[in-house]
Amino acid sequence: MTDTDVAARPRPRRALLIAVAAVVVLGGLAVRTAFFAYTSDDYRAFVSQWYEFIRQHGGFGAFRYTFANYNTPYLYLLAILTHLPVPALYGVKAISILFDLVLAFFTYRIVSLRHPGSWWPLLAGAIVLYLPTVVLNSAAWAQVDSAYSAFGVGGVYFVLRKRPWLACAFFGLAFAFKLQAVFFFPALLLFVLRKRVPWPALLLIPAVYLLLDVPALIAGANFGELLKVYLDQSDTYDQLTLNAPNVYQYLSSAGSSAVLRTGGIVVTGLILLALAIPVVVRRAELTPARIVLVSAISVTLVPYFLPAMHERYFYPADALSVIAAFYLPKRLWAFPVLEQFASGFAYAPYLLNSRQGGFPGGGRRGGPGGTGGRSGGFPGGSRPGPPGGEPPGHPGGAPSGPRFRPPGGGPGGMTTGTVLVDFWILSTAMLAGLLLAVWAAVQDFRRPPEPGPRLEVTGSRGREPVEG
Numbered sequence: 001m002t003d004t005d006v007a008a009r010p011r012p013r014r015a016l017l018i019a020v021a022a023v024v025v026l027g028g029l030a031v032r033t034a035f036f037a038y039t040s041d042d043y044r045a046f047v048s049q050w051y052e053f054i055r056q057h058g059g060f061g062a063f064r065y066t067f068a069n070y071n072t073p074y075l076y077l078l079a080i081l082t083h084l085p086v087p088a089l090y091g092v093k094a095i096s097i098l099f100d101l102v103l104a105f106f107t108y109r110i111v112s113l114r115h116p117g118s119w120w121p122l123l124a125g126a127i128v129l130y131l132p133t134v135v136l137n138s139a140a141w142a143q144v145d146s147a148y149s150a151f152g153v154g155g156v157y158f159v160l161r162k163r164p165w166l167a168c169a170f171f172g173l174a175f176a177f178k179l180q181a182v183f184f185f186p187a188l189l190l191f192v193l194r195k196r197v198p199w200p201a202l203l204l205i206p207a208v209y210l211l212l213d214v215p216a217l218i219a220g221a222n223f224g225e226l227l228k229v230y231l232d233q234s235d236t237y238d239q240l241t242l243n244a245p246n247v248y249q250y251l252s253s254a255g256s257s258a259v260l261r262t263g264g265i266v267v268t269g270l271i272l273l274a275l276a277i278p279v280v281v282r283r284a285e286l287t288p289a290r291i292v293l294v295s296a297i298s299v300t301l302v303p304y305f306l307p308a309m310h311e312r313y314f315y316p317a318d319a320l321s322v323i324a325a326f327y328l329p330k331r332l333w334a335f336p337v338l339e340q341f342a343s344g345f346a347y348a349p350y351l352l353n354s355r356q357g358g359f360p361g362g363g364r365r366g367g368p369g370g371t372g373g374r375s376g377g378f379p380g381g382s383r384p385g386p387p388g389g390e391p392p393g394h395p396g397g398a399p400s401g402p403r404f405r406p407p408g409g410g411p412g413g414m415t416t417g418t419v420l421v422d423f424w425i426l427s428t429a430m431l432a433g434l435l436l437a438v439w440a441a442v443q444d445f446r447r448p449p450e451p452g453p454r455l456e457v458t459g460s461r462g463r464e465p466v467e468g
Helices: 003-008 014-033 041-056 060-064 072-081 088-114 120-130 132-140 145-160 164-177 179-193 199-211 214-218 223-227 229-233 258-281 288-305 311-327 334-346 423-446
Strands: 454-459 462-467
Touching (some): 041 072, 060 072, 060 214, 072 088, 088 120, 088 145, 088 288, 132 145, 145 164, 179 199, 179 258, 179 288, 179 311, 214 223, 223 229, 258 288, 258 423, 288 311, 311 334, 311 423
16 A cells, blocks of 8 residues: 555545444444344343342442352443433443444544545444444343453554553453453464563553452452452353354364363464464564454454354454455455354354243353353352342253254254354354465565555544554
8 A cells, every 4th residue: 555545545524424424323223223122041041130139239239249250340330220211121232232333433443544534444344333243242132242342452453553551451441341352362462572562561451450340349349259250250161162163163073071172272372372483583573454464363263263162252353354354355355254154143043042931942051151150150050149049140050951053063062043054164164264364464474564654643642653
């Protein structure tokens, strides 16, 4: 991309750009309202009970008890919601939709660095806002994967802007909302090794996490319980895959193997090292395109090879695959198509069979977001709760029964409804998208960085140069 190319592009007038953006946002909200009446089993069995428990205990007073298996930031939002004149289901979904908009905004900002003064950033933001998985995750499922994904993509944006401390603060916010923010961490480690992010900035991640626990501690929460919430989550499932279109769908006869789970973690680490070491050894420059590529590969590769992944764990890849395609359209136009095909159809078994009658097919999972336990809402059985009975989200054991598994998906998988596309096909499509991104990254790292225009981006410190 040359300065001439940038100057030759038709620049949309600001008023027209704002008007079109408003239409895009309003349309996205209108599409989501079509799913507002849908009630998922995760919402009924967990989030709604957490909401009700918080409401009955006066809001923040509920934090004296361990009543949920999410970290505190999301529960704070539920506590605020209990004081608003909004139906619980709609309010919970509105929280997630708010983060949908934040995710689309950072998509717009990142693509603006590559294609300033054009319609492409707005198109990229609109595509992410209307992605089937993004719409269904918040508006139908009432999940909050948009929160950690939005903050994680925001972290990538601030790395591009050469504001590493703010980037790490955003990664800390992502981690505080959900453990799955670790999918961004291999990319972040590479940014540190290549001196795009200073080592001390990483301290902001645990600092933000702990800072967000302070309101709960003031309300009387147990500090030890807050610290180990993610530790408890990490040992929740013994399945190799839970509807995730990843490598474990090929292991049709593997079952729930502790050896394979451990081996999967080791293999994931080795693959990441194999990709990162040449970049570090060659001291390759991290251009904006390479930062986007590395980030997209990180959030796709980790859930593809790690065991015990849910279908929704590809949510950050849903967004970053689109962003990567706008950075390298000729090489990566198929990346978001393959990724969204696999990610979207993986939602079907749960969403098509989730109904108000309870867990279909013998129980979906231990908790929303894949952080529940083998015995209802908490890992490994009960955890301390309020006097007078077990806390909401811990129904005393999920119903048992036969679990329907996808054709080609082995005993290590879990589904509870109609499989529209064989999971072998979905896993292959996801792998093809991942390999395409890796191939594009290898090709890009093998050639010297192309000179690009120096773009002026308005920031909090005035107009400052950013690489294009």
